[in-house]
Amino acid sequence: MMLLPCPWCGARDAGEFRYVGESGTRPDPATATRDQWRRYLYFHANPRGWVREDWYHGAGCRRYFTVGRHTVTNEVRTARGRS
Numbered sequence: 096m097m098l099l100p101c102p103w104c105g106a107r108d109a110g111e112f113r114y115v116g117e118s119g120t121r122p123d124p125a126t127a128t129r130d131q132w133r134r135y136l137y138f139h140a141n142p143r144g145w146v147r148e149d150w151y152h153g154a155g156c157r158r159y160f161t162v163g164r165h166t167v168t169n170e171v172r173t174a175r176g177r178s
């Protein structure tokens with residue numbers, strides 16, 4: 096069982112959450128090229144080690160937050176809310 100620390104609800108089972116994706120900067124829709132959108136949507140680093148990810152607490156507070164997670168051990172180091 097994997098626990099995720101929601102900044103508002105506390106530690107909960109990962110089944111309550113939806114993985115949104117790697118945390119990153121979304122390109123500006125007004126100026127982004129097709130290649131920038133393609134890379135943003137479909138290309139992911141998927142490294143072995145620490146990553147920043149966005150999660151959605153769908154079965155709880157229904158808010159988005161970012162965690163620092165190790166992809167091998169599933170250890171979560173940080174969690175912070177998004178505005």
Ligand SMILES: [Zn+2]
Pocket residue numbers: 101102103104105152155156157158
């Ligand atoms: Zn929550």
